[in-house]
Amino acid sequence: MPLGYLFGGGVGTEPHGIELYEASPLVRQLYEEISGWTGLTAEQILRGELPEERERRQSAGTIREAALAVAVHDLLADAGLRPDVVGGLSLGAMTASCLAGALDRRELFAMLARTADAPGPRPDAADEGMALAFVQEADAQAPPPWEGRPDVYLAGDFGPVVDGSRRILMLAGHRTAIELLAAESAPGTIVPLPGRNIAVHSPLRQPFRDFITPHMARMPFTAPRIPLLSCLERGELKTADEVREMFERNPTDPISLVDIYEGMRSHDVRLGLVMGPAIPEGMLAFPFPVVHVETTEHIQLAVSTAYDLGISFSGGGSETRER
Structure with a gap:
């Protein structure tokens, strides 16, 4: 019975992942690795004050959000759960690509850190x-x-x-x-939306896209190992070039959660696990049951729900740390 993972977008301005970090050596190891790739300490990633400057704040927030999503994925894998199909919105699309095997984790987090150097708005630019x-x-x-x-x-x-x-x-x-x-x-x-001062997924992000595209052109993408759904249109990303194009278009093009969950329905997904808090719980209609996963208690709920639905478990252990 297919299992789908949904990764939300947004920026982690509030502290995220503290409970999982304190409870799990596996998560603490992950955050130390991310610290080495980004230059941010684990404490900064978890709950540090974000920078005031717009693009640096956005960069640190995306690292915080992606770190939590990857941590949840790893804990679920350690419990024996692995997705049959994945998809995500905005930042979540890039995180999903990484966990589908289309991009190395180091490359993803290094790219998110690189965005801190993107040029800010011109002094005369409209807010x-x-x-x-x-x-x-x-x-x-x-x-x-x-x-x-x-x-x-x-x-x-x-x-x-x-x-x-x-x-x-x-x-x-x-x-x-x-x-x-x-x-x-x-x-x-x-x-x-208060505090949202970047017009993401619109033509106003073209300067940011122009800045990061040359870096993305050098990133070593590969074909996903499992079905990876696009959030920019209905369909599956099957090649390295298609994943790269999604990364490049992501800043300026509109996104769709509907395209993702309808794509999952076409893969006969019977349970969706939502990684982290970016997609609000209990508000949106999904065509299959979903469990939102952010805490240790949520991990246990996801595992028990999957078991009750008859979803197969692969077993955890050494495979959890795939790159």
């Missing part, structure tokens, strides 16, 4: 922002209120909520344009 848009399912086919507006872009699709009444989308753009859209829309329809 950027993000928002969530809650669209009534009855209005899903109607033109959205941001269509045709300058400086507001569709950045992501998280799909319908559990009761099917609304769909959650993500917007990116100039902050003033997003705030004006929110003010002109029905209350609660457009919700600006």
Whole structure:
């Protein structure tokens, strides 16, 4: 019975992974390795204050989020659980690629550390922002209120909520344009996200893409060893070049959780494990049961749920530390 792993996007601004780190020698070893690859101490990764400068803050936050996701993966592998298919959003897409065997862990974390040197916005550049848009399912086919507006872009699709009444989308753009859209829309329809000052998955991230693409061109990608689903369109990434292209497009192109879970459904996934806290629990509709995994208790729940559903266990041990 197929098992799917979902990796969320976002940036780990809040402390993450402390409980797993303190409870597990395996996780402590992983964080020491990540420290060597990134130059950040384990304490900085777990709970250190993030830098104030925009791109350095983003870099440290992505390292924090990816470290937790990889730690959860390793603990599940140590318990005998391995995914049959993986996919992720944004940062999660890159983490999933690594754990599918398309990229070495050292290369992933070194790349995330490299992004700290990306140029910041020009002094005269407009402030950027993000928002969530809650669209009534009855209005899903109607033109959205941001269509045709300058400086507001569709950045992501998280799909319908559990009761099917609304769909959650993500917007990116100039902050003033997003705030004006929110003010002109029905209350609660457009919700600006506080503290989100980078318009990810929009054309405004082209300077960042221009900076990191030459580095990605030198990264040694390989074909994934297990099915790896794209978050940029419906489909599977099967070659090294396809994975590299996804990495390069990721900063500027909109993402879709729906494309991932529908792809998993086509692989007959019967249980999805969501790595870390980036995908909110209990809010979104999935076409199969999901367990959100962030703590030791969650690891135990994932294992027991998989056992109850008849999902096969591979056995842990030495294979846990695959690169």
